[in-house]
Amino acid sequence: MRVRLEDVARATGVSPKTVSRVLNEESSVKESTRQKVLAAMESMNYRPSPAARGLAGSRSFLVAMLYDNNDNPASTYLAEVQDGVLDACDAHRYSMMACPLRMRGQDFIRRVDALVFDHHIDGVIMTPPLTDYAPLLQRLKEHGVPYSSISPVQRDSSIGVCMDEQQAAKALVMQLVELGHRRIAHILGIANHGASRWRMAGYKDALAAAGIPFDAQYVVQGEFSFGSGVLAARELFALPELPTAIFAANDDMAAGVMWAANERGLKVPRDLSVCGFDDTPLATQLWPPLTTVRQPSREMGKLAALQLMELLRGRGPGLLVQVPYALQMRESTARAP
Amino acid sequence: MRVRLEDVARATGVSPKTVSRVLNEESSVKESTRQKVLAAMESMNYRPSPAARGLAGSRSFLVAMLYDNNDNPASTYLAEVQDGVLDACDAHRYSMMACPLRMRGQDFIRRVDALVFDHHIDGVIMTPPLTDYAPLLQRLKEHGVPYSSISPVQRDSSIGVCMDEQQAAKALVMQLVELGHRRIAHILGIANHGASRWRMAGYKDALAAAGIPFDAQYVVQGEFSFGSGVLAARELFALPELPTAIFAANDDMAAGVMWAANERGLKVPRDLSVCGFDDTPLATQLWPPLTTVRQPSREMGKLAALQLMELLRGRGPGLLVQVPYALQMRESTARAP
DNA sequence: ACGCAAATTGACAGCGCTGACATTTCTGTC
DNA sequence: GACAGAAATGTCAGCGCTGTCAATTTGCGT
Incomplete structure (x- = not known):
């Protein structure tokens, strides 16, 4: 019923492991083999099972978007950021879990641990003010979970996106x-x-x-x-x-x-x-x-996610990129009286 | 390193399967055994692996929130709904995936299929206008995926939440x-x-x-x-x-x-x-x-999610519940000139 | 105390994939 | 043409859980 990796392997005449290699974009596959496998995947409409990949491997292809949930003052902002993040995830076949965090108390520790242990998330994208919440950052570091920050205060040592x-x-x-x-x-x-x-x-x-x-x-x-x-x-x-x-x-x-x-x-x-x-x-x-x-909140969400994924895919260290601002002069300002 | 179901079983002196039964709230477990297992889980801080559960079983404990992504006019609305949904998921140990859908073209079919096949989602929560988009509903029915609607036009035959x-x-x-x-x-x-x-x-x-x-x-x-x-x-x-x-x-x-x-x-x-x-x-x-x-958008998101989970947990058929409205008379209205 | 159905528990394979390591197939070299 | 070393591919166990079905225990009537 479901097309499995093994089926693709059989159809191509290679071992499952080789198909797995192609799937994971490992470099040690001959180009001609790669093409054959890719073609078979395509024609058989193969879709890897995230659950199986997560269980067997060390990666889950899941990232979490963490945001502060005190009230929701800037819901528009968050919605736009989330949209951008989802966009990027989509392009790289990652999935995203939205995860509102209440900074007060120990709740956030529980939540973060749950994400890391239960879901084995590969990385985290954060919005302010979480980006600079030391206990959280520390916990993430302890777990060895990479994170990407949107407009962090600390601009060194982190990847993500910011604006001047x-x-x-x-x-x-x-x-x-x-x-x-x-x-x-x-x-x-x-x-x-x-x-x-x-x-x-x-x-x-x-x-x-x-x-x-x-x-x-x-x-x-x-x-x-x-x-x-x-x-x-x-x-x-x-x-x-x-x-x-x-x-x-x-x-x-x-x-x-x-x-x-x-x-x-x-x-x-x-x-x-x-x-x-x-x-x-x-x-x-x-x-x-x-x-x-x-x-450009949407764009910033997207870029932050992309930087994280670059890092996760081992394509370079990930950067803190900067987006340009733009003044919007409208009618609420005029010459001084 | 990780506490597994087997560890809990050993600690309690029962078989893994029995622990699994307790975890899944199956009824055929003696109350005294259940308590012992529950206690062990608690004290060992056991957390089941969603990946393993998803792979082995038929359920994924994942629900998807689908929404229309044409532009994002009502981002506040969506953010509130999502918040409510997440709230409910949290309480029932479900996870949520946010999934913007573009209704134009066939894109949404691909996306929905991906959700169903790749992630084996257990159910779907939808906001208008998706709630009444026939091709989508049909696809979900074909896949046998239950869904809960927020403010659907068709009020019979669906579960979810609405307002008069x-x-x-x-x-x-x-x-x-x-x-x-x-x-x-x-x-x-x-x-x-x-x-x-x-x-x-x-x-x-x-x-x-x-x-x-x-x-x-x-x-x-x-x-x-x-x-x-x-x-x-x-x-x-x-x-x-x-x-x-x-x-x-x-x-x-x-x-x-x-x-x-x-x-x-x-x-x-x-x-x-x-x-x-x-x-x-x-x-x-x-x-x-x-x-x-x-x-009450937040509340409505929460209720829709709760109804879905009632259904998923086999606790009744799930209902279309109604929430009350409330007039907010403010200063933009006054006696006719 | 005995038998039988119902209640409870257990054994075991396997979900679909990847990690570790083994093996085969190429290279280029002399 | 034989050989070392690199490149490419394969083998196999097992990730942590649940489905199936079999085994055991329990409750109850006689």
């Missing part, structure tokens, strides 16, 4: 400066996220480059959520001298700022310019459309 | 009527989605109940996306007599309507009431916050 967020943030704020803004506020993301750090650093860089003194009262804490954007904006609106522009560390918070601006009777962008970061779908669904930085 | 969307839509539009609206427009979703049908039907029900004659010019086609909402709204704004309220078939389109209203200089809700459906995060991130219907 600091440069991007700087460029964005420079645009605000160009528009004549001097009192530019920033809303920070969650403290231990690399994204928060870089975007803040870029903000400072831009101010410095423009010769605008850094003023701590224009920097308020947020936590990447819409609600935190609203709160942060209210805080800023309570200052004696209102900022003329607000750079929120992500789009959700920027949306919160616009919400709060409406509430307060401020007209965006006439009275206040607002910009975010990420270019989520939300950015173009707000009125006015949000100026932001495009982060 | 028609009733919900009716109730929502009734609220508009209560607010004094008479010219209420509706923006349709994608044609073959059940959601489009039900929401439209509810809209008609409400008009009928209120004695308002149905006027076809107030119903325009959309496709669930923000952009289509904008276009549809512009169409409505070109009518000689503008509607005073617009019920969009989902939140994204409602956001598009609000965008178009802004563009046109209409003030929501003063000049125009707007409402959507789904209660995505977007709904509370718009200004003003959007009146809509809460659909």
Whole structure:
């Protein structure tokens, strides 16, 4: 009923082991044999059994995508990343298991162990903030499971994908400066996220480059959520001298700022310019459309997965590749009032 | 190194097969034996190997979540559903594979076959519009793979979860009527989605109940996306007599309507009431916050998965359960001008 | 205490593949 | 043309579990 490796072997007149070699792209197979086997596989529509491969061999052809599951603030982001990862897996005949992790407590240890022991996963792809969660990384290293990180803070010693967020943030704020803004506020993301750090650093860089003194009262804490954007904006609106522009560390918070601006009777962008970061779908669904930085999440997921698979297939060490950003200047920013 | 079933057997003094029986919750094991085995498993921290179970047995303890991947308009929705599904899987020691399907062409056949043959998946969970895609359903039936549907159009003969969307839509539009609206427009979703049908039907029900004659010019086609909402709204704004309220078939389109209203200089809700459906995060991130219907996507994913697993475990036939809706009256709707 | 069906347990092969190691078939060399 | 060494291929056991079917134990009526 099912076409097995043995069937292909018989049809080709070689031993099962040779077919196995072809399947696993081992180099010690004569090209002519390889072609014959490949042809037979094709014509017989042979599909290897992952279960058998996993049981007999050391590889499972399974990778896990780990993500933080505290709430799900950035579900769009995760969905896009996951899509990219699946894309790459598909191309390389890997399968992916999605695995939300709660960072609090020991839960994540159990989960990771389960993945490693039960499923024998070959590798892991992670999104922030997991990428820099030391206990997790350590556990993975102990298990000898390779991992690929998306936008990790620690950029050495890891493979994956990143974007020059600091440069991007700087460029964005420079645009605000160009528009004549001097009192530019920033809303920070969650403290231990690399994204928060870089975007803040870029903000400072831009101010410095423009010769605008850094003023701590224009920097308020947020936590990447819409609600935190609203709160942060209210805080800023309570200052004696209102900022003329607000750079929120992500789009959700920027949306919160616009919400709060409406509430307060401020007209965006006439009275206040607002910009975010990420270019989520939300950015173009707000009125006015949000100026932001495009982060190619899908592409990044794909690249991270590809790097991992390069490594798993023994084709080189895997790299930390960088993707380009792109400023999206839209109508939420305008000349300073 | 790894604790195997055999180790547990030896420790308990029974045969491996008996341990296997306990593992699989077969009924023909004496309670006292069961307890002993269970205790040993626990203390030895035994974890069965999915690969071995899949290879030897007929079950894989794998379910697949299938979803449509045309673009990814409703990524929030899918992310929530997936989260719920994973939750349920976790509780029942199943694993889940996410599997985006492109409905165009034959691609999906290949993919489904791959899932069934390669991974021996035990069952499938689907989201609209896959739930009613005949070729897919047929293929699954041919393979004898049970499936659980989320909001299927065909409500007989399938297990899964649904919501009374028609009733919900009716109730929502009734609220508009209560607010004094008479010219209420509706923006349709994608044609073959059940959601489009039900929401439209509810809209008609409400008009009928209120004695308002149905006027076809107030119903325009959309496709669930923000952009289509904008276009549809512009169409409505070109009518000689503008509607005073617009019920969009989902939140994204409602956001598009609000965008178009802004563009046109209409003030929501003063000049125009707007409402959507789904209660995505977007709904509370718009200004003003959007009146809509809460659909518990996460819960629905979980329930659909649970129903499937009930079936798989042979605990009853599995049902099509219904979840309650909840109107979310917010500031995007107000008394008719 | 005895017999019989039902309840419980066990023996054993084998799921489809790969790892370790053995064997055969090529190379090029002198 | 014989030979060492590399290249290519083959043999075989076994990964950890479950299906099949056989064996044993138990419960119960007489």
